[in-house]
Amino acid sequence: MRRNGSVLVVDDEEIMREILEALLTREGYDVKLASTGSEGIDLAKTLPFDAAIVDIMMPGLDGIATLDELKKIDDDLPVLMITAFASVENAIAAMKRGAFDYITKPFKNDEVLVVLQNAVERRRLLAENTALRQNLQAQSQRFSGIIGRSPRMKQVFDLIIQAAPSRSTILITGESGTGKELVARAIHTNSPRADRAFVTVNSGNLPPDLLESTLFGHDKGSIFFDEIGNIPLETQAKLLRVMQEREFMRLGGMETIRVDARIIAATNCNLHQMMEEGRFREDLYYRLHVISIYLPPLRERKEDIPLLAQHFLEKYGRENNRTGLELTPDAFDLMTDYDWPGNVRELENVIERAVVLTSVPRIGTDLIPEHVRKTPTFQMPQFVVPPEGISFKDVITDFEKRLIESTLEAAGGVQKRAAELLHIKPTTLNEMIKRYDIRPRRKKNGSGNGEEPETAGAHGGSRHTYSTTELSRD
Numbered sequence: 001m002r003r004n005g006s007v008l009v010v011d012d013e014e015i016m017r018e019i020l021e022a023l024l025t026r027e028g029y030d031v032k033l034a035s036t037g038s039e040g041i042d043l044a045k046t047l048p049f050d051a052a053i054v055d056i057m058m059p060g061l062d063g064i065a066t067l068d069e070l071k072k073i074d075d076d077l078p079v080l081m082i083t084a085f086a087s088v089e090n091a092i093a094a095m096k097r098g099a100f101d102y103i104t105k106p107f108k109n110d111e112v113l114v115v116l117q118n119a120v121e122r123r124r125l126l127a128e129n130t131a132l133r134q135n136l137q138a139q140s141q142r143f144s145g146i147i148g149r150s151p152r153m154k155q156v157f158d159l160i161i162q163a164a165p166s167r168s169t170i171l172i173t174g175e176s177g178t179g180k181e182l183v184a185r186a187i188h189t190n191s192p193r194a195d196r197a198f199v200t201v202n203s204g205n206l207p208p209d210l211l212e213s214t215l216f217g218h219d220k221g222s223i224f225f226d227e228i229g230n231i232p233l234e235t236q237a238k239l240l241r242v243m244q245e246r247e248f249m250r251l252g253g254m255e256t257i258r259v260d261a262r263i264i265a266a267t268n269c270n271l272h273q274m275m276e277e278g279r280f281r282e283d284l285y286y287r288l289h290v291i292s293i294y295l296p297p298l299r300e301r302k303e304d305i306p307l308l309a310q311h312f313l314e315k316y317g318r319e320n321n322r323t324g325l326e327l328t329p330d331a332f333d334l335m336t337d338y339d340w341p342g343n344v345r346e347l348e349n350v351i352e353r354a355v356v357l358t359s360v361p362r363i364g365t366d367l368i369p370e371h372v373r374k375t376p377t378f379q380m381p382q383f384v385v386p387p388e389g390i391s392f393k394d395v396i397t398d399f400e401k402r403l404i405e406s407t408l409e410a411a412g413g414v415q416k417r418a419a420e421l422l423h424i425k426p427t428t429l430n431e432m433i434k435r436y437d438i439r440p441r442r443k444k445n446g447s448g449n450g451e452e453p454e455t456a457g458a459h460g461g462s463r464h465t466y467s468t469t470e471l472s473r474d
Helices: 015-026 036-045 063-073 088-096 109-142 150-162 181-191 207-213 233-245 273-277 282-288 300-319 331-335 341-355 392-410 416-424 426-435
Strands: 005-010 029-035 051-057 078-084 102-103 170-173 198-202 222-226 246-249 256-258 262-267 291-294 439-444 450-454
Touching: 005 015, 005 036, 005 109, 005 291, 005 341, 029 036, 029 331, 036 051, 036 233, 051 063, 051 109, 078 088, 078 109, 078 181, 102 109, 150 181, 150 291, 170 181, 181 198, 181 222, 181 262, 181 291, 233 282, 273 282, 300 331, 300 341, 392 416, 392 426, 416 426
Parallel strands: 005 029, 005 051, 051 078, 078 102, 170 262, 170 291, 198 222, 222 262
Antiparallel strands: 246 256, 439 450
16 A cells, blocks of 8 residues: 555544544554653654644643654644634634644545645645755756756756766756756866866857857867857858867967867757858858757756756855855745746746845745736647647647646646536546646645635645746757
């Protein structure tokens, strides 16, 4: 049987322990029981738990004192407080001391299961983020500060490692703000040229007569042409000649100089389209397009947003002498719901702004810019088909899945209402939800006092609405 996690139940009433044990065991949890606070603390010292359920009113060591001791043992342990004596005072006392949530007797089984599921999920995410942060420094050194653990970014990392040792020309494509220069630096860092110069060139400001003498004096280094699509046609011709012949003669000189610089180029333009329009040389295009690395936009790798946000929180927290900063769950929801047209650069700016303006450790939605908080309007996607073509089936499948997710969000997770909005039968919608593995999740409602169902795909785009999209790889 699949186990959902381990739970410690501390309650002085035997019948309550039996009820919770039966309920949680049936749902796949490993359950340990304690009849007193002291017994529960002893168990927590010897066994790891994913969550704890503690009765507030107990003889001897009461629930509040037990909570305090459990937090000393494991500060990240989510503790659910249960009591038959519902009062604002008890709730406030428990929450101030770090309780995850507060449930009153008599409770509904579903209520306990939902809150516990959220607690265990938070525990899992905290553990995962801790492990990721421990590996972050090593990864940042190897990949020049590129942050990501999504399948799309793992593909990018693999390509960097495979391509870096060679001397082949590399073309990095992707939207503005995705981190193309970081990829170029990572290629250089992982290459045999790592101890040589890495020269960044703004292609749009490069005069033709300075191309050779200025750039190719960097023996055995790497030259990064940023936004190669902006390079003038005259300069394109000179660059192509140097790349082909791997030698040049300095202006006014007589000596032929051999070139051994590795060229890395980047663009957010569709170079193939520019080539067809006569704005980019065809021979240079194919000379640059030896190895191509596509850097996906942030909206296509939303599972990386929490890690990126945490990285920027720590970075700007250090710069502003503020430690222990964190985003509230609602603020995180806004981050993952937004499509980030400015990509990682825009996310970094939003986090930096919040860090500078916050006066408390927990950054809430009030410090998130209005344009991020505003739900985008639905817009049909526009596609630019890349030269190598694209799978019609994959595009349609992805569109259907995201449309269902957005409609379920609009319907508050109610499948019948979502089916009505889509003008299809509920059974048809249910079959599509199963086919695309669209999983429901729980999210706090606006009052913060309860949970309501919400549906999101594995990529986390619960409020995703289609915006204008380019599927070109150039």
